[in-house]
Amino acid sequence: MCAARTAPEDLTISKAFDTQREQFSVASEKAVLVSVALPDRPWANEADPCDEIRGLVESAGATVVGQLTQKRQDVQLATYIGSGKVGELRELVEGAGADVVIFDNDLHPGQARNLEQALGIKVLDRSEVILDIFAGRARTAESKLQVELAQLEYSLPRLKQMWSHLSRQKGGGIGLRGPGETQLESDRRLVQHRIRDLKHKLNEVTARKEREVKSRSEEHTVSLVGYTNAGKSHLMNTLTKADVLVKNQLFSTLDTRTRQWHIRDWGRVLLSDTVGFIRDLPHHLVASFKATLSEARHAKLLLHVVDASSPQAEDHIRAVGAVLKELNCDQKPTILVLNKIDKLTDRALLTVLEAHHPRAVAVSGLTGEGIDRLEEAVMEALAAGFAEAEIVTDAGNGRVLAFLNAHAEVYRQEFRDEANEVVVRCHLPKHLLHHIAGPTVKVRFVEREKPAAAQAERESA
Numbered sequence: 001m002c003a004a005r006t007a008p009e010d011l012t013i014s015k016a017f018d019t020q021r022e023q024f025s026v027a028s029e030k031a032v033l034v035s036v037a038l039p040d041r042p043w044a045n046e047a048d049p050c051d052e053i054r055g056l057v058e059s060a061g062a063t064v065v066g067q068l069t070q071k072r073q074d075v076q077l078a079t080y081i082g083s084g085k086v087g088e089l090r091e092l093v094e095g096a097g098a099d100v101v102i103f104d105n106d107l108h109p110g111q112a113r114n115l116e117q118a119l120g121i122k123v124l125d126r127s128e129v130i131l132d133i134f135a136g137r138a139r140t141a142e143s144k145l146q147v148e149l150a151q152l153e154y155s156l157p158r159l160k161q162m163w164s165h166l167s168r169q170k171g172g173g174i175g176l177r178g179p180g181e182t183q184l185e186s187d188r189r190l191v192q193h194r195i196r197d198l199k200h201k202l203n204e205v206t207a208r209k210e211r212e213v214k215s216r217s218e219e220h221t222v223s224l225v226g227y228t229n230a231g232k233s234h235l236m237n238t239l240t241k242a243d244v245l246v247k248n249q250l251f252s253t254l255d256t257r258t259r260q261w262h263i264r265d266w267g268r269v270l271l272s273d274t275v276g277f278i279r280d281l282p283h284h285l286v287a288s289f290k291a292t293l294s295e296a297r298h299a300k301l302l303l304h305v306v307d308a309s310s311p312q313a314e315d316h317i318r319a320v321g322a323v324l325k326e327l328n329c330d331q332k333p334t335i336l337v338l339n340k341i342d343k344l345t346d347r348a349l350l351t352v353l354e355a356h357h358p359r360a361v362a363v364s365g366l367t368g369e370g371i372d373r374l375e376e377a378v379m380e381a382l383a384a385g386f387a388e389a390e391i392v393t394d395a396g397n398g399r400v401l402a403f404l405n406a407h408a409e410v411y412r413q414e415f416r417d418e419a420n421e422v423v424v425r426c427h428l429p430k431h432l433l434h435h436i437a438g439p440t441v442k443v444r445f446v447e448r449e450k451p452a453a454a455q456a457e458r459e460s461a
Contacts (some may be wrong), residue, residue: 004123007195025132026100026124027061035104037071037083044279044315052279052312053104053126060133065096079118081110086118093119102129108282109124109158127154134285142205148199150284156191159184204423209294210423220269220382222261223296227278227316228306231339235305235365236273239374266379266411267427272299279319286326297327301381302334308362310352311341317357333384335377336360342367383448388432391424392442398437405431 035049035393038259043049050067057064068089076082093101101115107125115123131151173312224232236242240259255272261271272295282357286293296302306313317336324330336357342364346349350362361377362422363370393400395415404410408428415422425446433443
C-alpha cells in the first residue's frame with residue numbers, strides 16, 4: 001500500500017533554514033580546534049590530541065589556524081569548557097582571524113549557542129563536521145537520502161541555535177519573537193515532516209536491500225569493515241582485481257560495492273566494501289546508513305581492516321567494535337586484517353599488534369604481501385559454515401535436484417539407471433541441508449574438492 005503523497009510545499013523547508021544549514025559547512029573557512037579530555041573519554045593521541053579532528057576538518061575543506069586543549073573532570077554545563085578557557089579561546093579566535101570554532105566533542109544545543117554568543121562566530125561540534133563530510137561525499141540518490149536524514153535528525157533540536165546564528169549574520173534582522181518565532185515553529189514542523197518522509201523512503205530502500213542480500217544466502221559472502229581510511233578499497237582492488245575508487249581521504253566510500261573474488265583452491269566469493277567507521281560516529285548516521293550496512297549484517301564473514309601503521313590502531317579496533325555491536329554484528333565470524341604493513345617504518349608496532357591479536361593476518365593491499373595467508377584464513381573460516389556433500393536421491397526427485405542446482409555449487413551429477421537414482425556431488429551452506437531432508441534422500445559428507453579439479457573433471461566428462 002502506497003503512503004499518501006505529501007504536497008510539495010509541505011516538504012519544502014524555508015529558504016532561511018536552507019541558508020542556516022549551509023552555515024554549518026566549513027569549506028574554505030579558517031578553523032580553531034578545541035579538544036577536551038574527560039575521564040570517560042581520554043585523548044586517543046596524547047602527543048597530538050587534535051590529530052583526528054584536524055584530519056576531519058581538513059577533509060571538510062577548512063584550514064586549521066589554531067587549537068586549544070584541556071583536561072577536565074567534568075564538563076561545564078553552560079559552555080562545556082570553563083569561563084577562563086572561553087576567554088582564552090576568544091583571544092585565540094581574534095588573533096587568528098578564525099571563522100569557526102570546532103569542538104572534538106559533542107555539544108548540547110545550549111552549549112553551542114552560549115559559545116557562539118561569547119565568541120561571536122559559529123561553533124560546530126565533531127558530529128556536525130562528520131555530517132558535513134558525508135554530505136560532500138554522497139553521490140548516489142540513496143546515500144544523499146541517508147545523509148539528509150542524519151543531518152535533519154541532528155539539526156532538529158538545534159533549530160533555535162541555527163536561527164540565532166543566522167540572525168547575527170543578517171545583522172539582527174531575524175529574531176526569535178514575533179514573525180521569527182513563527183518561522184522557527186514552521187521550520188520545526190516541516191523538518192519533522194521531511195524526516196518522516198525520508199524514513200519512509202529509506203525503509204523501502206532497506207527492505208529492497210535486505211531482499212537482495214538474502215537472495216545471495218547460498219553464496220560465500222564476505223564484507224570489509226574498518227576505520228575510515230584503513231585501506232579497505234585498495235585491499236578490495238587487490239583481492240578482486242577490480243577498479244574501485246581509491247582516495248587517500250576520510251570517508252571516500254559511502255556506498256556499498258560488491259565484487260567477485262576468486263580464491264585459488266576454493267572458488268568464488270562475493271566481497272563487499274562498506275562505509276568507513278570512526279570513533280564516536282553519530283548515532284543518527286549509523287541508523288540512516290542501515291541499508292548500506294546490510295551487507296555487513298548478512299555477510300558470512302567480516303574482514304576487519306586496520307591501518308597497522310597508525311599509532312592509534314588499537315583505538316581504531318575498539319571504535320569499529322563499538323559500531324559493529326550497535327549493528328548486532330559483534331558475534332559474527334571476523335578476521336582481523338592488519339593492513340598497510342608496507343608503510344611501517346618500525347616493525348615493532350606490528351609485533352605488538354600481532355601479540356595482542358594472535359589470529360590476525362598482516363597484509364599490504366598495495367604490494368600484495370600476505371594476501372596468500374589471508375586467502376587461507378578466509379577459506380578456513382568459510383569452510384566452517386559450508387559442507388561438502390554427496391547426495392543420493394531418486395532420479396525423479398525433481399524438487400531436490402532443482403534446489404541443489406539453484407542453491408549449491410554442483411560439481412557433477414551421476415545417474416545410476418540400475419537403481420533409478422542420481423548422485424550429486426556439491427558444496428552448499430550447512431543451514432540449507434534441512435531443505436532437502438526426506439525419506440528418499442541420503443547425505444554423505446566428503447572432503448572438499450578443489451574447484452579447478454572439479455572443473456577439469458566436468459570438462460572431460
